[in-house]
Amino acid sequence: MPTPQVPALEIKKLTKHYGSFAAVDDLSLSIEPGEIFGLLGPNGAGKSTTIHLASGLARMESGSISVFGHDVVAHPTQTRRLVGLMHQEVVIDNFLTIGQMLGLHAGYYGLKDDPEWRELLVERLALGDHLGKKMMKLSGGMKRRFMVAKALIHKPKLLILDEPTAGVDVELRVALWDFVREINRRGTTVVLTTHYLEEAEALCGRIAIMNRGKLVALDTTKNLIADQTLEKVFVQLTRSQEPVL
């Protein structure tokens, strides 16, 4: 019998409240290594909170999250080395240039700079002409490109992209998704949240849809869509209060 794979990301009975608001409510799901997994939902559905809990940015109340078998609470050092996160919010460091920041970011993870990998990211994300600039001088799309590069600079096994293409031009989107597909083919697991449902449909092998903190659908993209479009399915599910797992 083949040995079962350790999930890249395993979430069990995860709950998180902000005051009386249940941002994540008893969420359980498992993402296998090598997947491109879409986590979708309307604004306030709990996607970003789930991502923050998985990456250590927030503390969970109950439940558990493990990354490649390592519990994020018990073994934060191991799990954070494995995860690359591109935040949804654009965060700005006004003191350093993006070239300096990119150089430093791998070091925070305890890694030596790999110039070839860094140059590859810079080239693929078209950042070469901007490395001497501070973030506040960049356009919105350029900031997002830099944030993608930063999420990948330490070569994570699990890449989490929280709305990576919001405000990004078409050319870069195409280049970014080509790159994501390529590193995914080489083993990087990708978790993606996006409001561009056509992107999720084209990229993701499986999709989970959240609404009001709860998981309302989880299936392969093909099964979920059946003979409809993802947009129609999404609207039906997020209007409904009942889970249709």
Next chain:
Amino acid sequence: MSKLSERLDRVQVFAPEGSHSSFRSFQTLLKREILRFLSVAGQTLLAPVVTATLYLLIFGVSLGSRVSFGGDVTYIQFVVPGLALMGVINNAFANTSSSLFVAKFLGNIQDLLVTPLTPWQYLFAYSAAAIIRALAVGAVILGVAACFTSLPWAHPVEALLMAGVSALLFALFGLIAALYAKSFDTLSIFTNFMLMPLIYLGGLFYPVSELPQPWNLVSRFNPLYYLIEGFRHALLGVGEISFVTSFTVSVGLSAVLAGIVLWMFGSSPRLRN
């Protein structure tokens, strides 16, 4: 095969096991913090020196000549160690508190919180950068002061130790302030209502022993009194309390604050929520 595939074939897409170094994580954060204060050197290194020079001109040169102090120590000599230490303390506090609070305020603290940096690494890196900036400012103030008066430099090693531990203590205090504060207003409470009174009532411009009771007694509960007197003793060879007492009190307080900082980085809901 595409060019991208060829290039990806040449690089490792995953970091190999065992390639991570905890020391490198610390070293990188330290480097970032040094780059940060150097990128605004006019504000972080030059401005404190200008302020200290003005104090020297006003209190040392102008008023000092009218103050009869007794003994071999002139008033300007008495004031210089305090002014240098005030530069050290203010800059140690400002370095950690502004760096961390601005990162929280702008949100780029998230870039650090997702990394495997541990509370100890945060503590050492932020404190070390603050100590470097604080000692640089203190050294320049003493250099400027040398244009106005000469100091005996009675115990230079002790002076360096006192300046170092003073910088550490207030770097840690700055971290606590930044971790606790949710607004610039709260942060300014630490600066205006705690740090400033401690500095000015710690015997910077006057000998605490000449204060009437109960202020004399109250001043002895001010940690700044021990720092300033210890540093003054090391530089001038005279002071109200010994170096050993000053250093012990400072190290003890630093240990307490370090414990609070470690707890706040590790568990405080004010950081990861």
